[in-house]
Amino acid sequence: MRLSPLTRALLGAFTALALVFVYLPLSLVLLNSFNTSRAFAWPPPGLTTRWWSQAWSSDGARSAIVVSLEVAAIATVVALVLGTMAAMALHRFRFFGRDTVSLLIILPIALPGVVTGIALANAFTTMLGLELGFLTVVVSHATFCIVTVFNNAIARMRRLGTTLEDASADLGAGTFTTFRLVTLPMLRSALLAGGLLSFALSFDEIIVTTFTAGSGVTTLPIWIYQNLFRPNQAPVVNVVAAALIVLSILPIWLAQRLAGTDESVAAAR
Amino acid sequence: MVKSFGPVTAVAGVDLAIADGEFFSMLGPSGSGKTTVLRMIAGFEQPTSGRVLLDDRDVTGVPPFARDVNTVFQDYALFPHMDVRANVEYGLRVKRVGRAERRERATAALETVRLGGYADRRPTQLSGGQRQRVALARALVNRPKVLLLDEPLGALDLKLRREMQLELKQIQRDVGITFVFVTHDQEEALTMSDRIAVFNDGRIEQVDTPARLYEAPATAFVAGFVGTSNLLRGSDARAVFGRDGTFSIRPEKIHLDDDAEPTKARGTVRAVVYLGSVNHYLVDLDGGGTLTVLRQNLRDSTDSALDQEGRRVALSWDDAHVIDLDDSGAGQPVGAGTETQEAP
Numbered sequence: 001m002r003l004s005p006l007t008r009a010l011l012g013a014f015t016a017l018a019l020v021f022v023y024l025p026l027s028l029v030l031l032n033s034f035n036t037s038r039a040f041a042w043p044p045p046g047l048t049t050r051w052w053s054q055a056w057s058s059d060g061a062r063s064a065i066v067v068s069l070e071v072a073a074i075a076t077v078v079a080l081v082l083g084t085m086a087a088m089a090l091h092r093f094r095f096f097g098r099d100t101v102s103l104l105i106i107l108p109i110a111l112p113g114v115v116t117g118i119a120l121a122n123a124f125t126t127m128l129g130l131e132l133g134f135l136t137v138v139v140s141h142a143t144f145c146i147v148t149v150f151n152n153a154i155a156r157m158r159r160l161g162t163t164l165e166d167a168s169a170d171l172g173a174g175t176f177t178t179f180r181l182v183t184l185p186m187l188r189s190a191l192l193a194g195g196l197l198s199f200a201l202s203f204d205e206i207i208v209t210t211f212t213a214g215s216g217v218t219t220l221p222i223w224i225y226q227n228l229f230r231p232n233q234a235p236v237v238n239v240v241a242a243a244l245i246v247l248s249i250l251p252i253w254l255a256q257r258l259a260g261t262d263e264s265v266a267a268a269r
Numbered sequence: 270m271v272k273s274f275g276p277v278t279a280v281a282g283v284d285l286a287i288a289d290g291e292f293f294s295m296l297g298p299s300g301s302g303k304t305t306v307l308r309m310i311a312g313f314e315q316p317t318s319g320r321v322l323l324d325d326r327d328v329t330g331v332p333p334f335a336r337d338v339n340t341v342f343q344d345y346a347l348f349p350h351m352d353v354r355a356n357v358e359y360g361l362r363v364k365r366v367g368r369a370e371r372r373e374r375a376t377a378a379l380e381t382v383r384l385g386g387y388a389d390r391r392p393t394q395l396s397g398g399q400r401q402r403v404a405l406a407r408a409l410v411n412r413p414k415v416l417l418l419d420e421p422l423g424a425l426d427l428k429l430r431r432e433m434q435l436e437l438k439q440i441q442r443d444v445g446i447t448f449v450f451v452t453h454d455q456e457e458a459l460t461m462s463d464r465i466a467v468f469n470d471g472r473i474e475q476v477d478t479p480a481r482l483y484e485a486p487a488t489a490f491v492a493g494f495v496g497t498s499n500l501l502r503g504s505d506a507r508a509v510f511g512r513d514g515t516f517s518i519r520p521e522k523i524h525l526d527d528d529a530e531p532t533k534a535r536g537t538v539r540a541v542v543y544l545g546s547v548n549h550y551l552v553d554l555d556g557g558g559t560l561t562v563l564r565q566n567l568r569d570s571t572d573s574a575l576d577q578e579g580r581r582v583a584l585s586w587d588d589a590h591v592i593d594l595d596d597s598g599a600g601q602p603v604g605a606g607t608e609t610q611e612a613p
Contacts, residue, residue, distance in 0.1 A: 166313055167346035169333040171360035171411065178334075181363070185350045 026245055033242040038235055055239035064223035065240075071134070071219060072202040075141035079198045080191060082142070083149025088183075091157040109147040116143065117211030124212065132214030140212040141205060145198035152194030156187055189258045196251040196258075204248075220244075270319030272305050279305040280316075281471035287415075287449060292441050294450045294458040297468030298494070303451045306468075307417050310449065312336050323414060334363075339408035340417040344424070345400045347392040353379070353403050354388040360411040378410035379403075381440060398429045405440070415447045422457065434460045455495050459483065467491050483519070489594050492517040499523075500594075501558045508556020509534050515594040520563035522590040525550055525582050532583035536560070541578055552582060560584065 003011070036046035055061055090102050108116060120140045124130045164186065168178040206221040213222065224240060227233040272280040280302040287293045295303040308314040310321055312333035320329045328336055339360070347356050355362075357375040366374075379385055382402035392400055401421055408416055418437075422430045438461045441448045452458050458465045459479040467474045467482065467490070475487040486492035489500060501509060501516045510516055526532075534554050542549040550562040562584065 163342055163344060163346040164348060166333070167340070167342060167348070168359070168363075169313075170311060170338075170340045171363060171407070172334050173359075173363040174334050177363050181359075182348060 029238060030242045030245065033235070033239040035235075038231070040234075040238070051235040051239045055236045055243075058236055060218070060223055060227070061220075061236065061240055064218050064220040067134075067217060068203050068220040071137050071141060072199045074138045075145045075202045076195050076199045078138070078142040079145035079149045080195050083146040083194065084153050084187065084191060086146070087150050087153035087157060091154055092162065105150055106147055108144045113205070113207030114211075116140070117208040120208065121211040132212055132217075134217050136212045136214070137209055137217055137219070140208045141202040144205075144208075145202055148197040148201065149191065149194035152190040152197075153187055156190035160186055193255040193258045196255040200248060200251050204244075270306065270309060270316040270321070272302075272309060272314060273317045278471055280309075283319075283468075283471075283473055285466060285473070285476070287447060290445050290447055292438065292448045292450065292461055292463045294452060294462040294465045295468055296452055296455060296458040296465050296494070298453055301468035302471040303466075303468045304419055307340075307419055307449065307451050310415070311338055311340050311417050337414045338417060339411050339413040339415075340419065341401075341404045341408050341421045343419045343421065345392075345404040345421075347400055347403055347407070349392055351392075352388065353384070353390050353392070353395070356392065356403055357388075357407045357410050359407065364411075374410050375406075378406040381409065381443070382406045397424055398433065401425065401433065405437075409440075409444060409446070412444075413446065415449060418448060418450045420451055420453070422452070422454075430457070437461060459495070465495075467494060469494075485592060486517065486594070489515055489517070492592065492594060497561055497563075499560050501554075501560070505554065505556060505558030508558075509554065510591070517592040517594055518560065518586055518590055520549065520561045522586050523560060523562045524585045525552070525562045525564055526585070527580070527582060532585050534560075534584045536582060536584065538577045538580050538582055550577065550582075552584060554584075 031044065032040045033051055034047045034049065035041070035044040036048045036050075037044060086105055090098060090105075117140070120136070120143070121132065124132060124136045124139075130136055164182050165178055168182045169175075173181065204221055205219075206225060209219050209222060213219065218226070220240070224237055227237050270280060270283050271278070283302070283306055285306075295306060297303045305314060309316050312321075312328070312331060312335075316329065320327055322328070323337065348359065351359070354372075354375055357378055358371045361371040361374060376385070376388070379388060382405050384399060384402050384406065387395065387399065387403075392403065395403065401424075404421070422433050422437075425433060434457055437448075437450075441461075450458070450461065459482075462479055464476060464478055465482055466476045469490050475482060475491045477485075477487075482491060482495050486495060489498070492498050492500065497520050499518050499520055501518075503513060506512070506514050506516050534556065536552040536554040538550050539553045539559070540551045542551070545566075547563055547565050550564060552560050552562055554560060
């Protein structure tokens, strides 16, 4: 498409403005993590790595990160297994209520976290008689992590169709061999992208976590929230936030690279 | 066999016996049920009623992976994440054939389809014709009892398709495996097949050799679908043959002359279709109806052929070549009592 010089200039300006609006505050967080002033004075009176070493040695921050990583990892694994199975079931078989089931699987990601949180907490404590803790957080996170895996997997399956699986069966492979040798390799990049996204979703989840964690489990977002307004902890919180910015770029970048390989899958068809 | 999808009946009743080592084609327009029959033989669809017998063994409920049948799919369905060799070896691999034998048989299969040097390529790096050969090798390497081919040449251009037709036939002769070939292209079916089943609307109109289908079509549908239909019905027929009925004469069996005695019918040339080596003359008969006459351009120049438009002509033919389609004996030439059909 051809654009006039004026349109191009305007579009460029708006794009720049939007990017600045989003990324300037983020870079401020990064900068402030080196700010010598405890109150984040502007401009920074000096630069220091003191807060980084303090954060590194903070037991609260470290254990919160470990808990968050564990929760995200387990929830993602659960989501990968269940999400893939659900996608296969809905893709391969026609049955009564198929569209409804599909909707019900996707719904949790659209529901307000408060509602999900209250509902799950109630169900855990009253109906199931569970004590709120690590397990309940993992299960709650898995409910919305499944959606990203499911969506990625079913989109890929729809694009691939069933002829490859038919061909595999025709050549003598049973259901599980076909899954191992054909279906899974064809889904791999979609599952990785979905898994990374669900990991990221779980890692920074705070609302559902607040309701389902009880008092014993502190994930990173909850730790940050608890320490944010303690003046002497502010620089450490800021460092953790800065570290998270750097860390979260990684999975998103990877997911995008993997989505790029989808094109080669399409080309193979 | 009968196959219904909900309220839609795809196959209304098909009874077929295919001989061992035969090149058998299922020919018909799209939606006539031929592919559904193929998928029932492969095991991807279960017949609503009826049975599938393979070597006298009932395989109706047997899943595709347990049937001694392989398929070449319309879009080839090569595994994009494997190279050509891995694709061809796949069937042997899942049947736990040893690595050395696998390699040897895959190499031989690739040689058969003349793709010896392509084992390490990815399917994406191959042309349509090459992918088609890989799909063929991948199926043949398993030495199935029956090879099913679902319009495998449909995606190729005309020249390549002609080449592959001859090659497929040659490969089938060499390996001696029964081929069941689905196509909507009558020329393709006539070129390659030992026998052809003509499908229409979920039923089989006729099963016969290519020559018999062409020379003695059983129904008006077959006469029209295989070759150019040259039908005369009702009063048009009475004017020529002296009685009502549905008759067909192939265009090349009709002799066209300016003025000849004896003649079977007279008419006016409405149009001449120039086709290079031959011309089609569309002749409006005086008694009604139109016949297409094919004439080779042996002596005529293009100009003199086109000059025929609007001229009065006399048509003549051998009665043995007239096909009476209403005859309950179906597909018998009118003069069948005295003439013998040439064997294919």
